[in-house]
Amino acid sequence: MRRSPWATLAVLALAQFIVVLDVTIVNVALPHIQADLNFSADSLQWVINAYTLLFGGFLLLGGRMADLLGPRRVFVAGLLLFGITSLVAGLSRSPEFLIGARAAQGLGGALLSPAALALLTMTFAHGRERNIAMGVWGGLAGLGGTLGVVAGGLLVDSLSWKWIFFVNVPIVIALVAVIPVFVRDVRHHDGARRTFDTLGAVLGTAGLMAVVYGVVRSEPRGWGSFEVLASLVGGVALLVAFVLVEARSKAPLVPLRLFRSRALSVSGGALALNGAAFLSMFFLTAIYLQQVRGDSALEAGVHFLPMGGAAIVGAVLASQLVQRVGTRTVQLAGTVLSVIGLLLLSQADAVGSYATEILPGLLIFGFGILGVGVPGQITAVSEVQHHEAGAASGVVNAMYQVGGALGLAIVTTLSITHVTNELTHGATQQAALVSGFERGLLVASAFAVANLLLTLASPQLQPTSEQLTEATAAA
Known part of the structure; x- marks a missing residue:
């Protein structure tokens, strides 16, 4: 048929x-x-x-x-x-x-x-x-x-x-x-070894979850508690085991040789930091709009829409500009816009106008976030062999997701700690939440600043239209 x-x-x-x-x-x-x-x-x-x-x-x-x-x-x-x-x-x-x-x-x-x-x-x-x-x-x-x-x-x-x-x-x-x-039932016929790296997947995911859990529990338990230290040490041990398994596997989940590419290593780190900043901003702002400013769930969703529109426009512009001025230039501009957007959002209070206190930061951050993602994905696969491009895209996509999760854990923990301290010192709940929101976004902006510094080490590329389409679609 x-x-x-x-x-x-x-x-x-x-x-x-x-x-x-x-x-x-x-x-x-x-x-x-x-x-x-x-x-x-x-x-x-x-x-x-x-x-x-x-x-x-x-x-x-x-x-x-x-x-x-x-x-x-x-x-x-x-x-x-x-x-x-x-x-x-x-x-x-x-x-x-x-x-x-x-x-x-x-x-x-x-x-x-x-x-x-x-x-x-x-x-x-x-x-x-x-x-x-x-x-x-x-x-x-x-x-x-x-x-x-x-x-x-x-x-x-x-x-x-x-x-x-x-x-x-x-x-x-x-x-x-x-x-x-x-959908046709199509198969690869490349004679690939029929082996799974299930152990690698379990070790890597368990290690990352243990580290995130340790960061999260540091707020109620303290960094010196047995629970937190055991989670962090155990997580690091699992991640070390993951690297050892991948290095010896005949069909590794993550081909470690890919990280010999400076472009992939730098871009993977940049995309992880990008994920950390984005997921943290989204989480904090969604709660802030409803619990501090009194938005309904629908109002909060509508208030996020301009950022989504700005991100789409930013992606289109980034796709055009990388062919003219190069990937690193566009990525640097994207990180600068991300930092500015997060800093503007961190200045919002409980009663100011959405149009003047929230919207500018959302728009600027929306423009910037895909100004980092589009050139980052292109650069990541630029130095790998064509037959490994899929594996490289998978690695950086996974790094983006995991970076977002770890970044959210760090930002949320520090934000909650700050809110608790403010309440302890007599602040009202609303004032404490605003202060915690500000602290969390400042930490998220620190991720964006680190991304800016990391981007300086990335190569400058001017991709073809075909390379651009395939790289951005695989992101």
């Missing part, structure tokens, strides 16, 4: 759309989730972190499974897991249950996302059609992040926070039903 490649693209892009949607749709529901399930302030971040950590930690294994088992099979398995865990998340009645469901949901995303991209590249021949398909893929993914906050606000205000998860279920059912009709 002949299948239209554009119908295949529609199925794959919609699946990727809901994966990206779930990263942002949750943010505006956080205050409602906290109140309904009695989350503590320091544990609330795990609603975000459980998803991003498992997504980033198992993204590479998901890509390897797609290569060995067939991308359509892994795509369907990931989609089913994503749908089932979305239903479970919506039915959650305790913080632990929701966090567990979000972790499993992240695993589902890690399976379906690389499999969908593999199906797309095997459906469209190299050249103009694939470039168009990649552009649609990347554009819909970006749109998912932008619409997530508004869709989340609508669902929370009109129904309840549970519907930000329930909404995935009918979409998943419909996609699974049409996959046999519209």
Whole structure:
């Protein structure tokens, strides 16, 4: 049976759309989730972190499974897991249950996302059609992040926070039903070794989660407590074991030789810092708008929309400018804008006008964030062999996700500590929250400053249109 490649693209892009949607749709529901399930302030971040950590930690294994088992099979398995865990998340009645469901949901995303991209590249021949398909893929993914906050606000205000998860279920059912009709069961035939680096995936993800847990628990327990020290030391030990396993594996999850490339190492670090700044800003601002300024969930979502629009415009401009002035120049401009946007946001108070105190910072940060991401992704794969470009893209994408999770843990812990100290010294709750918001955004801006310094070490490239399309779509 002949299948239209554009119908295949529609199925794959919609699946990727809901994966990206779930990263942002949750943010505006956080205050409602906290109140309904009695989350503590320091544990609330795990609603975000459980998803991003498992997504980033198992993204590479998901890509390897797609290569060995067939991308359509892994795509369907990931989609089913994503749908089932979305239903479970919506039915959650305790913080632990929701966090567990979000972790499993992240695993589902890690399976379906690389499999969908593999199906797309095997459906469209190299050249103009694939470039168009990649552009649609990347554009819909970006749109998912932008619409997530508004869709989340609508669902929370009109129904309840549970519907930000329930909404995935009918979409998943419909996609699974049409996959046999519209998506071919294509396979790689390259004689690759049929081995999984499951141990590497488990060690890497467990190590990162232990480190994040240690950072989070430092606020209530103190840095010198046994729980915190054991988590941090154990996490570092697991990460060391991960490196040793990868160095000796015949089919490593992360080919360590890739890091001999200065471009990949520097760009991977820059994208990790970019993820840390972005996820921290989104988390803090979503809570600030609702708990300090009194926004409804929908109002908070609408207030984020200009940033999404600015990010889309920023991505288009960055894509054009890198071919004229080079990747490093654009990336430096993006980091400067990110720093300025975060510093402006940190000056907001509880009663000032949204148009003068919030909007300028959101717009500038939105322009800047993809001014870092677009050239960073291009540079990351510039020095690797063509047959390893997919692995390199997977590595930097995972670094972005994990950097976001670790950065959010650091920013949230320092922000909560500051709020607690302010309350102890007699500040009102509103004043303490504003002060904690400011402290958190200043830490996020420190990530952006570190990114600025790191970008100075990146090479200056002027990519072709084809390299640009493929690199940004794989981001």
